[in-house]
Amino acid sequence: MNKGYLLGADVGGTKTHIAITDFSGLIVGVASGEGANWESVGLENALSTIVKIASTALNSAALTFDDLSSTVLAVAGVDWDEDASMLHAGLVARGFPKNTVVVNDALAALYAGTSDGIGCISNAGTGGKVVGRDPKKIVSTMGGILGEGAGAFQISLEILAQCIHAYNGRASKSEIYFEILNGDDETTFFRSVARDGYHHSSSIAP
Numbered sequence: 001m002n003k004g005y006l007l008g009a010d011v012g013g014t015k016t017h018i019a020i021t022d023f024s025g026l027i028v029g030v031a032s033g034e035g036a037n038w039e040s041v042g043l044e045n046a047l048s049t050i051v052k053i054a055s056t057a058l059n060s061a062a063l064t065f066d067d068l069s070s071t072v073l074a075v076a077g078v079d080w081d082e083d084a085s086m087l088h089a090g091l092v093a094r095g096f097p098k099n100t101v102v103v104n105d106a107l108a109a110l111y112a113g114t115s116d117g118i119g120c121i122s123n124a125g126t127g128g129k130v131v132g133r134d135p136k137k138i139v140s141t142m143g144g145i146l147g148e149g150a151g152a153f154q155i156s157l158e159i160l161a162q163c164i165h166a167y168n169g170r171a172s173k174s175e176i177y178f179e180i181l182n183g184d185d186e187t188t189f190f191r192s193v194a195r196d197g198y199h200h201s202s203s204i205a206p
Helices: 041-062 081-093 105-113 153-168 173-183 187-195
Strands: 005-011 014-022 027-034 069-073 101-104 119-124 127-133 138-140
Touching: 005 041, 005 105, 027 041, 027 173, 041 081, 069 081, 069 105, 069 127, 101 105, 105 127, 127 153, 153 173, 153 187, 173 187
Parallel strands: 005 069, 069 101
Antiparallel strands: 005 014, 014 027, 119 127, 127 138
């Protein structure tokens, strides 16, 4: 089959969406799944997740990686050039085309909202990031804990802080307090939080 298809991926910290189109823009395959920010889930897990979801999208269109003319992945956690190079190498080793482009996910929103990719975007997803681009260069915050707030991760940290206040008697124990405990003993749960046994994620934000 002639190469005539494009793959685009929005890879966030909470979820991943992949779409495949032909050159006219007609969507021929889609798939979605869990987040794949390599800073949160680790490089190997991120690569495996992206490949799995891309393969599902390709299969839904009866296509393979060899049918793709161009592939662009907008990935949360890609804050430096070496991040993009690392992910690119890992994806190509797993079957993605060599001309695959990996950029930060905020850039996808910038290009979607402008005709030339010039402007500013404030992206609030699982994390937050601000990117600006003029005709010569791109400037951005570093993302994650070093970026902008107002993402789901920050919201979930605020929720956890309120639960800690409730545990210490500084606030009332709300419905979400017991939902976060998920049936665990209070002392055991908060001891885990205090001693780094608790793996905090943005999943409680919704």
